[in-house]
Amino acid sequence: MERNQELLEKKEALERRIKTLKRKLKDAKGELLQVEEELRSDNNIIDYERNVKDNANIYENDRNTSEEKSETRKRKNESEERKTDKKRRTTDRIIEKLSNEIEKEESKDNVQHTDTESLAEQATEIINDYRIQNEQETVLKLRWYNYAESFQMRIMEEMERDLSISEQTARTRTYKEIQEIKKLSEEDYTRLRKITSKAERFYRVIEKAGGKDKIKHLSGISVDAITKLRKGELENLYRGLNAKEDTGEEGRICEVINEQSDT
Numbered sequence: 285m286e287r288n289q290e291l292l293e294k295k296e297a298l299e300r301r302i303k304t305l306k307r308k309l310k311d312a313k314g315e316l317l318q319v320e321e322e323l324r325s326d327n328n329i330i331d332y333e334r335n336v337k338d339n340a341n342i343y344e345n346d347r348n349t350s351e352e353k354s355e356t357r358k359r360k361n362e363s364e365e366r367k368t369d370k371k372r373r374t375t376d377r378i379i380e381k382l383s384n385e386i387e388k389e390e391s392k393d394n395v396q397h398t399d400t401e402s403l404a405e406q407a408t409e410i411i412n413d414y415r416i417q418n419e420q421e422t423v424l425k426l427r428w429y430n431y432a433e434s435f436q437m438r439i440m441e442e443m444e445r446d447l448s449i450s451e452q453t454a455r456t457r458t459y460k461e462i463q464e465i466k467k468l469s470e471e472d473y474t475r476l477r478k479i480t481s482k483a484e485r486f487y488r489v490i491e492k493a494g495g496k497d498k499i500k501h502l503s504g505i506s507v508d509a510i511t512k513l514r515k516g517e518l519e520n521l522y523r524g525l526n527a528k529e530d531t532g533e534e535g536r537i538c539e540v541i542n543e544q545s546d547t
Contacts, residue, residue, distance in 0.1 A: 315417065422502075436487070442454035492518075
């Protein structure tokens with residue numbers, strides 16, 4: 285009887301773990317959708333940076349003949365295009381791999397994976413994936429921050445170059461140039477403006493929190509979530525980031541943000 289009771293308790297514990305794993309898998313799928321969206325938006329950022337570099341090289345080669353400059357631009361454009369294509373292929377492979385892994389997990393029969401070896405393997409995968417996810421989140425947040433700062437610097441350059449234009453005119457001009465270079469549809473053009481607006485909101489929050497170095501402490505909260513924080517939640521975020529606490533603990537920042545609503 286004692287053995288049967290022990291087995292029943294073990295069975296219930298395993299069933300609870302399975303439910304937890306399924307819930308985490310569902311959360312991971314949501315994270316994947318966000319990663320895919322942000323990876324796609326990164327292509328616009330990469331291409332914009334390429335355009336800025338190309339323009340700088342053109343100015344450096346003003347003393348060369350028109351034919352030499354044209355040939356130089358052509359070679360550099362081809363080189364940058366190859367690099368961009370390589371990055372896109374890498375992105376496609378990552379997305380395909382993630383999609384295959386999701387399909388594999390969704391079709392898994394958990395009844396066949398209750399032995400100790402299978403459970404140990406699954407637990408190890410979760411631990412490793414969690415570490416990778418945190419690193420990926422940090423990279424994505426840094427990209428959003430860097431894009432916003434670069435975009436704002438570009439607007440300032442435009443206004444300094446032509447003192448007669450407004451900030452809105454400088455923004456529209458920059459958007460239109462990006463649209464022309466990337467041959468964006470009107471739908472993609474609208475998406476570009478929305479992404480830029482979100483990036484700038486994220487940038488302002490990070491700057492007020494203390495700057496770029498604070499990003500590494502923001503694990504467990506997405507760019508979307510940060511840009512939607514209310515005033516009280518933002519104050520808690522700033523306090524949590526600037527306090528000399530161990531913000532590296534899982535969920536620590538999210539707990540700090542929610543402190544006000546819990547009191």
